[in-house]
Amino acid sequence: MTDNDHNSHSAIDPTALPSFDTMPNVATMETSHVNKDQPPFILVDGSYYLFRTYHALPPMTTTQGLHTNAVRGTLNALLKLMRRYHPTHMAVAFDTKAPTFRHQLSADYKAGRPPMDKELSQQISYIHRLVTALGLPLLRIEGAEADDIIGTLAQRAVAEGHHVVISTGDKDMAQLVNDCVILEDSFTGKITDRAAVIDKFGVAPEQMIDYLTLMGDSSDGIKGVPGIGKKTAETLLTKYGNIGNILAHVDDIKGRAGKNLVEYADDIPMNAQLATIVTDLEIGQDWEDLRINTDPSAYIDELRALYSELEFKNELASLDHPNHPANAQGVAASQAATESQAQIAKSVQSTKIDNIKNSKQHDKAWHTVLDMPAFDSLVARLEAAPYFVIDTETTSVHWREAEIVGVSLALEAHEAYYIPLTHDLADDPLTDKQLDRDTVLARLKPILENHNIGKIGQHLKYDTHVLSHYGIDLLGHPHAPEASAAKYPNNWAMDTMLASYVINAAVTRHGMDDLARHYLHTQTITYEDVAGKGAKQVTFNQVAIDIASDYACEDADVTLQLFELFNDKLKDDANNAKLLHQLEIPTAQILCNMEADGILIKRSFLNELSKRFDEEIIALEARAHDIAGDAFNVGSPKQLGEVLFDKLGVIGGKKTKSGQYSTSEAVLSKIDHPLVDVVLEYRSLSKLKSTYTDALDAVSDKDTDRVHTSYHQALTSTGRLSSTDPNLQNIPIRTATGRLIRQAFIAPPERVIVAADYSQIELRLMAHFSGDETLTRAFNEGLDIHTATAAEVLGKAVDEVSATERRNAKAINFGLLYGMSAFGLAKQLQMGRNEAQDYIDMYFNRYPKVKQYMIDTRASAYEHGYVQTLLGRKLYTPDINSSNRMVKQAAERAAINAPLQGSAADIIKLAMIAVDKVLPKDHAKMLLQVHDELVFEVDQDKVDEISTLIQNAMQDVLTRTAADCGWDIEFAVPLLVETDSGHNWDEAH
DNA sequence: GCATCATCTTA
DNA sequence: GTAAGATGATGCG
Incomplete structure (x- = not known):
C-alpha cells in the first residue's frame, strides 16, 4: 500500500466519476x-x-x-x-x-x-x-x-x-x-x-460505497454530506444510481441535501476513498x-x-x-458442500431478478394491454384457463376508499398482463390510449364470477372488496386435484398470503414483498419505488403507465410463482392444505362480508361523551396544576415523573429502561398522594376520549353511521385475528365509564345486538390437552372454575371459598395459560415471590397432569421447533434455542400459551363458518369477532330463535363442523357458549 | 415528517 | 407471565 490510486474514487472532479455499473467493484464482478x-x-x-x-x-x-x-x-x-x-x-x-x-x-x-x-x-x-x-x-x-x-x-x-x-x-x-x-x-x-x-x-451492494460516502460513518470518522442521513442517501441513490449522477443532477435536488452536496462536493472523493475497501x-x-x-x-x-x-x-x-x-477436517465434507451450496444458491437466485432501482430492463413477457385486439385475445385466454392470478391496482390501501386504477393478470409464471384503466398522469403519452374502465370490467365480470375458473391472489379479501364496488363478485377456487381429494366447501378464491400463513406463520411476514424475498429470493419493486413515499407519495393513478405496468405485472407474476410453490408444499402436508382450504379461506370470505357490513354506532351519543369527557379533563388538568404548584403537561409521563418525584419529592419513583421515571398505573396506584388520583382520572378520560369517542366518530361512515374495521388474518403468531382502523377488539368493558363506549354500538331499528361468547375456552383447552382428571371433572360438573380451583388447592368445600381466595385462584389460572413464573404471579397478586411459588407448588400438587403438559409442551418446542393447535396448525417457536436466557424463557412461555390461544382461534374460526352456514341472512348479520366472542345484529322478533341457533352452532363446532371440514376430534370437556341480547353491545354482553 | 417510548385498552 | 393496536409525547433530521 504505497499510493492511493487503487480505487475508482480518486481525487478527481466528482461529476466526472464513471457510472457505477462500469466501476471495477467486487459487487459487479463477472462470476x-x-x-x-x-x-x-x-x-x-x-x-x-x-x-x-x-x-x-x-x-x-x-x-x-x-x-x-x-x-x-x-x-x-x-x-x-x-x-x-x-x-x-x-x-x-x-x-x-x-x-x-x-x-x-x-x-x-x-x-x-x-x-x-x-x-x-x-x-x-x-x-x-x-x-x-x-x-x-x-x-x-x-x-x-x-x-x-x-x-x-x-x-x-x-x-x-x-x-x-x-x-x-x-x-x-x-x-x-x-x-x-x-x-x-x-x-x-x-x-x-x-x-x-x-x-x-x-x-444494492455496488451502491454501498456511495451510500457510505454520502451518509458518513461517525464511528469511523467519515463525515459524509451534512443533511444526508440514511433515508436521503437511499432516496438519492435509488433515483440517480450513483454519486456521479447525483452530482450531475444536483440542481434538481432541493433543500439542505442539495445545498450541501454543492458545498461539500470537494470532500466527497476523500470520503469515498475512506469508505472504499x-x-x-x-x-x-x-x-x-x-x-x-x-x-x-x-x-x-x-x-x-x-x-x-x-x-x-x-x-x-x-x-x-x-x-x-x-x-475432523474433511469429515462429512459432502454434507458441508450441500449446506454451503444452499446458502450460495440463495444468493445467486436473488441476483437473477433485475432490481428496478438499477435497471428496468427485464427478460419477462410482461405486457401492457392498451388496445381492443390485445384485450380480446387476453379474454379468450382467461376464458379457457383452468386458473389465473388477479390483482387490482387502486388509489388507496384502505379498501373502503379504493378506486380501481388497473388490473393485472397472470396465467403462467414469468408472464403477465396489466390493463391500465384510469391512470391520469397529465404528460404520460399512454394516458389517452387506455381502454374504457366499464367496458373492460363488464367483459371481465362473467369470467371473474365463473366459479369453474380458479382465481388466485395475494390478500384477496382486499381485491374482493374492490371488485365488489364495481358489482363484481369474485369466485373460483382452483383445486390442485392431487393436493387433496377433499371437496372444498366454497367457491372463493385461493390466497397466497393465507397459504404462507398456514405453512409457517413465524418465518416471515406475509406481504407480497416479504414472500418474494423469502420464498423466491427476489427483491420486488415496492410501491414506494413507483409512487414515492411520505408526503410526496402519489396515488397509483398518478404513476406513469409504463412504470405502473412493470410493478403490476411483477405482482401478478410473483403471485403465480408463489402459488405454484405453496401448492407443492401443501401437497406434502395434507393438514396444512386442510387448514388453508377448509378453515382460512372460508373465514376470509366471511370476514370480507363482516367488514363490508360494519356495525352501527350512535354518533350523537359519542359526541356527547366526548364533550363531557373534555369538560372533566380540563377541570382535572387545572386541579393537577394547582396541586403541583405549576403548569405542566399532565399527559406527559416525563413531566409528570419530574413533578411528582423530583419537585414534590414523593417516594417510590422507579425508572423505566430509558432512564425516566415510570408513571404507569401499577406504580401510581401504590402512591398515596392527591396528584395521583387526579392524574389517573385524567389518563382514563383522555384515553377514552382520544382512542374511542373521538376516533370512532371520525372513522364512521357519515352517511350510514356504521364503522368498518379491517381484520388481519395473517399477522399473529398464534392464529388469532387482529383488528385495525379502528381496532374493535379492544373496546372498553372493565370500568363503568369505559362501558359507556360499548353503549354506543347499537343495532338499527327493529333489531338488537346479540353477543355470544365461549366460556373459559382456553382453560377448557388446558383440560383437554393435559388430560388432567380434576380439571376435566370441574368442567364436566359445570362448576365455577376459579372457585373450584381455590377449593381444590386449599382443600376446602366450594362454598367455603372466600372472594380473595377465588381472586388468587383466578390469577393462577390465568398464569397457567401464560406460562406462569413465580415472579409474574407475585407481581400480579402483589405478594412475595416465595409466597407465589408456594401457591404454584400447591396448584401443581393438585393438578399434576397440568404440570406435565407444560413440561411436554416445552419439550415439543425444543424437539420440533414448533408446537401444534387442536387442528394441527404448526406454530413455530424460533427463539426457543436463543443463547439469550431471557429470550429463551420468553419463547418457552409463548410456546406454552401458543397451543391454547391458537386452538381457541381455530375453534372460533370454525364457529364463524358454522354460524355463517345456518344464519338466516335476511334476519341477522354477523358483525364482529373478538377472539372468543361473536357479535351479531338480529331482528328483534327472532332473537330467541336465532340466539339458540348461534349458541348450538358454536357449542357443537368440534363434534359437527370440525368433522364436516375433515378433522376428527374427541374433546374432553363440553364447550359452553353464553349468549345475551340488548339494545347495545354493553347490554348484550 | 417519521420513528420510538410509555401508557392503556381488549381477550 | 400470552396475544394484539392506538395514542400523545418526545427526539431526530
Missing part, C-alpha cells in the same frame, strides 16, 4: 466461472469478533486473572464456521496498530475511538496464537486493515473460481457482496446476501498458503497448552474427541 460445488473460501474478520464478543459477553477470567471472554467468543465463531462449512481454505484477518493510508488521508479517521481496554488488549496475542494453533492461516499486514485484506482476498478468490463467505458483522463489508460472496455474522447468525443488502440498506493489496500469500492445516500433530500440543492456560476445560477434553472440528 459465471465460479464453481459452487466446493466448500466456500472463508474470510474471517478477526477484529470484528474481538470487539464484538468482548463487549457482548460477560467478563470471564482464569484463576490467574487473565480475561478470556473475547478469546472464547472469537474461538466459538471460528469453530461454528468450520462446523458449518468444512472449508479447505480460510484466512483470519486482523487489524494492526500501525496507521493506514486512511489515517494519512484524514486526521479524523477513527480519531474519536477511545483507547483499547487493557482487558481486551491482553487477549489479542492469545487469539492470534489460537488461530494458528487451530491450523488456520492468520493474516496481519502493517498499514492495512482487516477489511482491506478481506476485500483483496475475496476478489482474488472469486477471480480464481471460488465462492466466498466473509465472516463479519461490519456493515461496511456489504460493498463486497455479489452472487458469489455473502456475509455471515457468526455471532448473531445473520446471513447477508445481495437481497439482504437491498432489504437492509435500500441500495481496498481490493488490490500486495499480499504475499498464494492460494496454497491459505489452505487449512489438517495435520493435528503440527499444532495439537500448542492448542493443548493454550486451552489449558486459558482454562477452556471442555475444549481441552474435546481435543481427544473425534468430532472436534480441529480433528
